[in-house]
Amino acid sequence: xxxxxxxxxxxxxxxxxxxxxxxxxxxxxxxxxxxxxxxxxxxxxxxxxxxxxxxxxxxxxxxxxxxxxxxxxxxxxxxxxxxxxxxxxxxxxxxxxxxxxxxxxxxxxxxxxxxxxxxxxxxxxxxxxxxxxxxxxxxxxxxxxxxxxxxxxxxxxxxxxxxxxxxxxxxxxxxxxxxxxxxxxxxxxxxxxxxxxxxxxxxxxxxxxxxxxxxxxxxxxxxxxxxxxxxxxxxxxxxxxxxxxxxxxxxx
Amino acid sequence: xxxxxxxxxxxxxxxxxxxxxxxxxxxxxxxxxxxxxxxxxxxxxxxxxxxxxxxxxxxxxxxxxxxxxxxxxxxxxxxxxxxxxxxxxxxxxxxxxxxxxxxxxxxxxxxxxxxxxxxxxxxxxxxxxxxxxxxxxxxxxxxxxxxxxxxxxxxxxxxxxxxxxxxxxxxxxxxxxxxxxxxxxxxxxxxxxxxxxxxxxxxxxxxxxxxxxxxxxxxxxxxxxxxxxxxxxxxxxxxxxxxxxxxxxxxx
DNA sequence: TTGCTCCTCACGTCACGTGAGGTGGC
DNA sequence: TTGCTCCTCACGTCACGTGAGGTGGC
Numbered sequence: 001x002x003x004x005x006x007x008x009x010x011x012x013x014x015x016x017x018x019x020x021x022x023x024x025x026x027x028x029x030x031x032x033x034x035x036x037x038x039x040x041x042x043x044x045x046x047x048x049x050x051x052x053x054x055x056x057x058x059x060x061x062x063x064x065x066x067x068x069x070x071x072x073x074x075x076x077x078x079x080x081x082x083x084x085x086x087x088x089x090x091x092x093x094x095x096x097x098x099x100x101x102x103x104x105x106x107x108x109x110x111x112x113x114x115x116x117x118x119x120x121x122x123x124x125x126x127x128x129x130x131x132x133x134x135x136x137x138x139x140x141x142x143x144x145x146x147x148x149x150x151x152x153x154x155x156x157x158x159x160x161x162x163x164x165x166x167x168x169x170x171x172x173x174x175x176x177x178x179x180x181x182x183x184x185x186x187x188x189x190x191x192x193x194x195x196x197x198x199x200x201x202x203x204x205x206x207x208x209x210x211x212x213x214x215x216x217x218x219x220x221x222x223x224x225x226x227x228x229x230x231x232x233x234x235x236x237x238x239x240x241x242x243x244x245x246x247x248x249x250x251x252x
Numbered sequence: 253x254x255x256x257x258x259x260x261x262x263x264x265x266x267x268x269x270x271x272x273x274x275x276x277x278x279x280x281x282x283x284x285x286x287x288x289x290x291x292x293x294x295x296x297x298x299x300x301x302x303x304x305x306x307x308x309x310x311x312x313x314x315x316x317x318x319x320x321x322x323x324x325x326x327x328x329x330x331x332x333x334x335x336x337x338x339x340x341x342x343x344x345x346x347x348x349x350x351x352x353x354x355x356x357x358x359x360x361x362x363x364x365x366x367x368x369x370x371x372x373x374x375x376x377x378x379x380x381x382x383x384x385x386x387x388x389x390x391x392x393x394x395x396x397x398x399x400x401x402x403x404x405x406x407x408x409x410x411x412x413x414x415x416x417x418x419x420x421x422x423x424x425x426x427x428x429x430x431x432x433x434x435x436x437x438x439x440x441x442x443x444x445x446x447x448x449x450x451x452x453x454x455x456x457x458x459x460x461x462x463x464x465x466x467x468x469x470x471x472x473x474x475x476x477x478x479x480x481x482x483x484x485x486x487x488x489x490x491x492x493x494x495x496x497x498x499x500x501x502x503x504x
Numbered sequence: 505t506t507g508c509t510c511c512t513c514a515c516g517t518c519a520c521g522t523g524a525g526g527t528g529g530c
Numbered sequence: 531t532t533g534c535t536c537c538t539c540a541c542g543t544c545a546c547g548t549g550a551g552g553t554g555g556c
Contacts, residue, residue, distance in 0.1 A: 042475070086348055097338050100305060103305055288537065507556095508554105509554080523542095
């Protein structure tokens with residue numbers, strides 16, 4: 001007859017696990033010898049390996065007892081389910097392998113592909129990584145808060161990126177991160193931004209159709225503006241200039 | 253800015269998990285708004301997805317912080333390790349699938365293949381499943397207690413199974429399970445067993461070379477003998493008869 | 505006699521889950 | 531005002547791991 005240690009070694013589980021299975025009522029307590037030691041026979045080993053096989057496959061201990069006591073038909077059904085769960089787990093792990101591999105690299109992990117493409121386009125324009133990341137973080141906020149506006153926002157952004165003047169302004173804006181807030185080029189750039197905004201107003205859909213949009217617009221711009229003092233100044237000046245342009249066009 | 257619920261929804265983790273990561277120092281606590289609510293920016297979302305990706309890959313939370321703070325080289329090395337661990341896990345799960353599939357069926361799960369073959373040979377001889385299982389459980393005890401004797405025992409068993417007389421005796425022994433302990437055929441069978449044992453003694457290696465063996469022999473026979481009253485009687489008679497045979501051959 | 509195995513509590517671990525009791529935003 | 535979200539404790543869960551303190555077998 002086997003001691004608990006021999007049983008554990010044979011079946012490849014720990015002694016503690018065997019005791020645990022006794023406690024949970026999974027494995028019947030065997031008879032004791034004169035010293036109070038548990039003594040096991042071959043049938044206990046067979047049963048324990050069954051328990052181990054199911055437990056390792058991820059079956060909760062609470063379900064294993066009923067499974068082992070089930071009819072062959074019911075048992076076979078359960079085995080099919082367990083196998084399906086294992087296959088699912090394997091697929092998930094394969095997926096995790098892919099995601100881990102992407103960890104070092106890009107934002108495919110964080111954003112929908114159409115936005116990733118917009119960011120890649122910015123990189124092709126020569127925009128520095130710091131600005132791309134500010135833009136990326138802004139998109140993350142918008143996707144998280146108002147995912148429904150994404151298709152429209154992306155198409156507006158794409159249209160803008162088709163305009164050479166917008167591209168020129170964007171690249172300059174990127175470089176402005178290094179400028180002193182008092183740099184005269186900032187005022188110049190602000191004028192160009194305001195002019196572009198005023199002209200493009202006509203042929204792009206207004207984005208402030210609902211309050212969700214408004215909040216998202218406010219959020220995104222505050223995020224971007226908050227990234228640097230020179231951008232803050234740039235925004236203030238452009239805003240002022242845009243109002244002047246409006247007033248001159250539509251006098252109250 | 254995102255609330256904890258929006259952040260959780262965006263990254264696909266639970267709100268509780270986000271708080272847990274704060275507690276563990278994995279994710280920096282963000283600023284609070286006027287109501288004491290946590291408010292997150294895009295960078296927090298990026299960081300949380302990194303944490304989630306590593307955590308789902310099985311990296312202990314205690315290691316994730318140091319990993320994310322590590323140099324690119326060190327990080328890449330760790331990623332390689334994690335990927336290897338994931339591949340190992342996948343292999344294990346595939347192995348579990350195979351074992352689960354065998355659960356309903358045979359003893360390949362419980363015994364080394366050479367013993368499985370011996371059991372299959374018994375079945376081909378027409379031995380009933382109840383006896384095969386008694387034999388199987390006996391082998392399990394021996395493998396668990398004295399794995400070193402297995403090669404020799406298997407070869408002795410195989411040699412015996414090559415002898416038609418042994419096969420005849422074994423099949424009768426199987427049928428004896430149904431006999432009354434007083435059945436006259438039991439004495440007859442016991443004589444045949446003793447005769448076979450006496451004759452085979454000469455050309456098979458003695459199995460009692462050491463105490464480990466002796467214990468295993470005692471164990472195996474007591475297990476088998478204890479399986480039924482008719483076998484008990486069979487064994488008693490055969491033992492007595494064997495002694496008589498010995499005494500008549502080697503008189504003291 | 506020493507070292508190894510066995511015994512029974514019983515607390516610890518890991519990554520959160522789940523109320524408990526209370527407050528803020530729409 | 532109601533329902534949903536947020537807040538902080540703090541205990542619960544799952545499958546054991548890990549001593550703590552003691553005894554039996556070789």
